[in-house]
Amino acid sequence: MAVTLRDVAHALGVSHTTVSNAYNRPAKLSEQLRRRILDTAAEMGYQGPDPLAAGLVRRQAGALGVLFDEDLAHALTDPAALLFLQGVARAGQASALGLTLLPAPRTTEDLAARSALVDGFLVYSVAAGNPGFLAAxxxxxxxxxxxxxxxxxxxxxxxxxxxxxxxxxxAARHLLELGHRRIGVLVDRLTPGDRQGPADPERLAATTYQVARERLTGYLAPLPEHPWIWECGGGTPEHAVPATRALLASGVTGVLAMTDELARGVLRTAATMGVAVPRDLSVIGFDDIPEASRTDPPLTTVRQPLADKGVLAVEVLTGARSAGVRLPTHLVTRATTAPAPR
Incomplete structure (x- = not known):
């Protein structure tokens, strides 16, 4: 069996990226470390990375695999995922690369990533330890x-x-500045699965989705009191209905929804309950999908560059842009936030 880059990394006790840098980005390593890697690789019979792995220079399949944690039907209907895919498709077309959409099942059975005919993977927002991700x-x-x-x-x-x-x-500071103190947070999932209900400290500590953990940390940082946090078991507007009813019954005046889709569910549910937004309830989403500006009233939200993120992901994969980038986000204030009711 041929020696791989990962075999060399394992022998040296370093990451595979470090070994790759020895060949492709030598300036990132000390000369001593680079020489140790190259010498060990030569001793093991490793000939260096395939040109494919050095930037997709010599493509074999002519396609990129996009790995999703959700089922593919969700990937093709969720507005945020669709915008990301549009960016990937635009950049892939410019590089003459096709796209192969792959599910990342949460079991070790039927892992499409193991045998997919692709030249590289874009892994889109999966839980740490996902078997499909590990296979890729x-x-x-x-x-x-x-x-x-x-x-x-x-x-x-x-x-x-x-x-x-x-x-x-x-988003949280915006509600505080408007005088809100009874605040609820809606999260789609903290761990894989469809659990619904309030999230106590023990449940929050079990969070495996890093995006959920990061956003919760951001929400909690400025709040003087711990908010009501509700796990919705999914990210569609329908998943927000039970949570919205529960939070409104508890007397919240402001809701921080972890996605715009959940925020849309809050707006619909509030309308059916006769709760006026923003007079009685302020709502803030996250993503700024196109529908956010078309809700009634238009949604205040946190904007992230969804389509640009897809373009940049392909550029990182093909070596045209450096990895390790965190893109900025900013608050877009529309009509679903107002001073807290007296």
Whole structure:
């Protein structure tokens, strides 16, 4: 069996990215470390990275695999995922690369990533330890993770994300500045699965989705009192209905929804209950999908560059842009926030 880049990394006790840098980005390493890597690789019979893994120079399949944690029907209907895919498709077309959409099942059965005919992977927001992600990671072809999981050691894999924590903190501070103190937070999921209900400290500590953890950390940072936090079991507007009813019954005047889709569910549910937005209830989403400006009233939200993130992910994968980037977020104030009711 041929020696791989990962075999060399394992022998040296370093990440595969460090070994790759010895060949492709020598300026990132000390000369001593680079020489040790090259000498060990030569002793093991490793001939250096395939040109494919050095930037997709010599493509074999002519396609990129996009790995989703959700089922593919969700990927093709969720507005945020669709915008990301549009960016990926635009950049892929410019590089004459096709797209292969792959589910990342949460079991070790039927892992499409193990045998997919692709030249590289874009892993889109999966839970740490997801078997599909781990299977892709073992393929020894270029791989970029978008949003999560972030590499624990900084260079375990190429990464592209956004400032989730900073954006969430902006949203929470906006409600505080408007005088809101009874605030609820809606999160789609803290762990894989469809659990619904209030999230106590023990449940929050069990969070495996890094984006959820980052946004919760941002929400909580400026709040003088702990908010009501409700896990919705999914990210569609319908998933927000039970949570919204529960939060309104508890007397909240402001809701921080972790996605615009959940925020849309809050607005619909409030309308059916006769709760006026923003007079009685202020609502802030996250993402700024196109529908956010078309809700009634238009949604205040945290904007992230969803389509641009797709373009940049392909550029990182093909070596046109450096990894380790966190894109900025900012608050877009529209008509669903107002001073807290007296």
């Amino acid at each position: 990671l073992r393929r020894d072809i270029p791989l970029v993770v978008v949003d999560e999981p972030a590499p624990p050691n900084g260079d375990d894999w190429m990464f592209l994300g956004v400032d989730d924590r900073g954006g969430a903190e902006l």
